[in-house]
Amino acid sequence: MKIDILTLFPEMFDAFRTTSIIGRAVEKKILELEIFNIRDFAANKHSQADDYPYGGGAGMVMKPEPLVEAIEAARARRPGARVILMGPRGRVFDQQVARELHALGSLVLVCGRYEGVDERVLDFVDEEMSLGDFVLTGGELAAVCIVDAVTRLEPGVLGNLASASSESFEEGVLEYPQYTRPPEFRGKRVPEVLLSGDHARVARWRRAMSLKATRERRPDLFAKLTLSEQDRVLLKEMLEGEGESHAQQDT
Template identity: 55%
Template sequence: MKIDVLTLFPEMFDGVFNASILGKAKEKGIVDLHAIDFRPYANNKHNTVDDYPYGGGGGMVLKPEPIFAAVEDLMKDTAVKPRVILMCPQGETFTQKKAEELSKSDHLVFICGHYEGYDERIREHLVTDELSIGDYVLTGGELPAMTVIDSVVRLLPGVLGNESSAVTDSFSTGLLEYPHYTRPPAFRGWEVPEVLLSGHHARIEAWRREQSLLRTLRRRPDLLESVDLSPKEREWIKKQLETE
């Protein structure tokens, strides 16, 4: 996968793109990551990328020319059009399902804005997706882009040491993930659940499913509405609600 990020602050991505899981994925050649300053694409001698909004109002608005020119430059050597993703508070809320969808793409281009916002023609005629990581406003799109990229890249084959990790993550199954334990089996009087030490895989899987259901019920009951549950599981949840 190729991922390009258009930003006025490419140095913000140096550590993120070269450390931990993303850095290893880059070294393996699984993903090609680039942060590109789009200021040089401005068509004026001062490389101005923003201007006052028509109609008045506070703040500055990113001009369309440098953004269009930068994206078109990235597209000139590829036969497949990339997904062009605008990071903004007005966008679709980013989810694990969206991460899985984007992980099937060959080329992603992220646009990170600053100032008051974007010229509307960028939204209407250039981008394919608008994404938000939550109902709050940040100073720019860089941190949200890093979040989305990390979430997407870890889903690519060969990135994680254990391929099953991404499959069982919270939200991947529609449920929150079950509790995890490791050595020692006893710590300050707190014991690891006996079933996890039994070596009985069927019992362990059943326990983990039950714990995922219970944790989701207690913390994010809204998620249960879209999960495919068996009649037995629905009855179990009903009993839990009656006893709590």
């Protein structure tokens, strides 16, 4: 996977490039991650990359000249790469989009700042992308999230090949609950099924818990699921079990 990031604050990515999963992916050359300072493409004396907005208003706007120069240099360096501007008006990033971007193999992520970028810059990118309906100081944090999510899908990045496929959203459902030692903590015990050694029972329990969590916490995701016959049986058993539990509590 090859990813370039264009930013006014390259130092924000120093620890990210060298730590944990991303750091190991870079070290193993599974991920080629390069950070470029947009100010280096500014032709003015003070490497100014922002200016006051026409028409007045608060804040500063990123200038088109250095930003477009940086984008064009990135396109020359990464022919065929998808150039994505981090911005609130863009397509919302999710796991499905992560898989789509991973399949491309090469990305250029452009980080906006201040009150945004000059509108004319949009003619030089392929699309805008957003993390959701909230405000960030700049696009750097969004770029970090995208790089992390996309890189996890690259073969060889995660130690356990099953890890990526079993995580939340990967199959359209939330992940099942996780437990580790000790078997009892402050009166709360690990579910007996996880201690049974019966792999088939464990698999059924995990699937049931994933469906339950998705149904309760993300009904929007649950509504999109195509349930198998086994899923329907698991849900029925789970709901019947909850009904019996409530009945016992009421008596």
